[in-house]
Amino acid sequence: MVSSLPTATTAHHQHQINYLQISRQSSSSHHHARTAAALSRSTAYSNPITITDPNNPTVAINGLTKRAQDKQQNGKNGTHGHQWTVLDIGGMGLKNLSTELFSYQFLTTLYLNHNNLTFLTPEIRRLRNLTHLDISGNKLTSVPAELGFLINLKELFMFDNLLETLPPQLGTLYQLENLGLEGNPIKEPLMSILYKDGIAELIAYLRDNCPAPLPPPEREWLTFESEKSDAGEQDNNVFTILTYNILSEKYATSQQYGYTPSWALEWEYRKDLILQEILSYNPDILCLQEVEASQYEEFFCEQLKQADYDSVFWVKSRAKTMSEWERKSVDGCATFFKSSMFNILDKQIVEFTQVAMKHPDFEKTEDFFNRFMTKDNISGLALLETKDSKQQLLVANAHIHWDPTFADVKLIQVSMLMNEITRHGSEWIKSYRLGYKDISKLPILICGDFNSSPTSGVCEFLSRGSVTCDHEDLVDHNYGKFTSKGLAHKIPLRSAYSQIGELPFTNFTAHFTGVIDYIWHSTGMLSVNGLLGGLDAEYVSRNVGFPNAQNPSDHICLLAEIKFKAPQTGPTNPQFRKSSVK
Structure with a gap:
């Protein structure tokens, strides 16, 4: 028997009562479906049609490219253009749910209200696109912790059940705007927090009091070395390199990572985890991205110096226009190297906007000013030399623009990076009399966060050595002569992790x-002996995203053991890998 409506004690309590009353009025079978049908009969139906510019069929009048239109029409968040994304099976008296229901991953709204359900299976976690879930008016004594994986939920109604508590894993539902709990015998302090401070504070309470997940097993070390040294013999031609986007403090906000406990987002907590992870792998060369100037100067530089590291730091271009105090929070790229193993011969910052302004082939087009020049990404180049064998190595530390709608900018930034590596590397070969015939013979490593998938134009360009001017990342944009004939470079490169088909992921968030992230190496003078494998799949499946208690960044680090190859005799031509990228 449904109890009468309670008397409100606060505004948040009144909010609960208002929605409770609406919920109780929707107990008839298929109430929401019937209401929607009645509404549609009284409302004129319209379907927006894309109007195409006949002079440029790939560009619609509304400004979206055809490819963007197609993506928009195919739906978002994996709904793949299903004609229906709402399912109402409320008021049916159901005691059980078919497992087939949880294969409908295109659903955005699911009504299970006013049935006779006594439990909800953990399989509901598969419905990741749900924004509205109503399980009110059932006989649920608990809900599964796996509800916390439905991170797109905006409304979760659980009125009139038998719930006494909530799993703390629901603290990951940071996008919730409506949470219905009235009509349940929920124990304190949950309802007091809800009545007094509202939904956001209750979710934050659950999130920050959720037990940390069990730590993952150690990541596996994968070996590819074909010619091993004798036992106990140190190979001076072998070194390790690690790249890691550590997630800048200013980017680690509760708005962006609302599923992460506030204490696990704090820089004071994360910085120690990052340092421990770095020292546990003890790489010979370390490339970090998203390092704030103050963090480099006050923490990493000091701490890693004690572990035999020297370093160089490049800050993003915007720092030039800031006061000394403001500059401290600007992030950049830091490259560390074991001072007992390497000397640094030279270094160079690559500021993409500054290089572009001086490049004669860049036309000052609308895309140039509105798309490219508004990004202040940078990369850093360091020319190292081994102390024992006097072998030189050019190490590039790159952080490319993040936004997926700016694929053209990413591709041009990486093309400019290759141009600058070629230019400075060639100059260094001459000025330091390095003995290499040309840049293709110089050992080169290019590490960092490229914000580009393995099938992207960026990776096609790096691995194949070129992309054509009609590549989908370039075709709708105008940068003048710089892109009119396509993009190309002459350094044969390979991703270190391509030997295993790349990792399952290097960046893991709720969305x-x-x-x-990649470690690219020149194939002429360097080979890969070993790689650090990915994280345990079972551990990953128990988490919504990173950062968390054990993983201080939304990225994971990459680590490779690299070997200098013996110099080749006779003339050779650059050999680029074939790619399946279309």
Whole structure:
């Protein structure tokens, strides 16, 4: 028997009562579907049609490219253009749910209200696109912790059940705007927090009091070395390199990472985890991205110096226009190297906007000013030399623009990076009399966060050595002569992790999981002996995203053991790998 409506004690309590009353009025079978049908009969139906510019069929009048239109029409968040994304099976008296329901991953709204359900299966976690879930008016004594994986939820109604508590894992539902709990015998302090401070504070309470997940197993070390040294013999031609986007403090906000406990987002907590992770792998060369100037100067430089590291730091271009105090929070790229193993011969910052302004082939087009020049990404080049064998190595530390709608900018930034590596590397070969015939023979490593998937134009360009002017990342944009004939470079490169087909991911958040970080090496003079494998899949499946208690960044680090190859005799031509990228 449904109890009468309570008397409100606060505005938040009144909000609960208002929605409770609406919920109780929707107990008839398929109430929401019937209401929607009645509304549609009384409303004129319209379907927006893309109007195409006949002079440029790939560009619509509304400004979207055809490719963007197609993506928009195909739906967002994996709904793939389904004609229906709402399912109402409320008021049916159901005691059980078919497992087939949880294969409908295109659903955005699901009504299970006013049935006789006594439990909800953890399989509901598969419905990641849900924004509205109503399980009110059932006989639920608990809800599964896996509800916390439905991070797109805006409304979660659980009125009139038998719930006494909530799993703290629901603290990951940071986008919730409406949470219905009235009509449940929920124990304190949950309802007091809800009545007094509202939904956001209750979710924050659950999130910050959620037990930390069990730590993952150690990442596996994968070996590819074909010619091993004798036992106990140190190979002076072998070194390790690690790249890591450590997530800048200013980017680690509760708005961006609302699923992460506030204490696990704090820089004071994360910085120690980052340092411990670095020291545990003890790389010979270390490339860090998103390092704030103050963090480099006051923490990393000091701490890593004690572990035999020397370093160089390049800050983003915007720092030039700031006061000394403001500059401290600007991030950049830091390259560290073991001072007992390497000397640094030279270094150079690559400021993409500054290089572009001086480049004669860049026309000052609308795309140039509105798309490219508004980004202040940088990369840093360091020319190192081993102390024992006097072998030189050019190490590039790159951080490319993040926004997926600016694929053209990413591709041009990486093309400019290759131009600058070629230019400065060639100058260094001459000025330091390095003995290499040309830049293709110089050992080169290019590490960092490229914000580009393995099938992107960026990776096609790096691995194949060129992209054509009609590549989908360039075709709709105008940068003058710089792109009119396509883009090319002459340094044969390979991703170190391509030997295993790349990792499952290098970046893991609630809304994105994919490979965007790389260690690229020149194939002429360097080979890969070993790699650090990915994180345990079972551990990953228990988490919504990073950062968390054990992983201080939304990225994971990459680590490779690299070997200098013996110099080749006779003339050779650059050999680029074939790619399946279309």
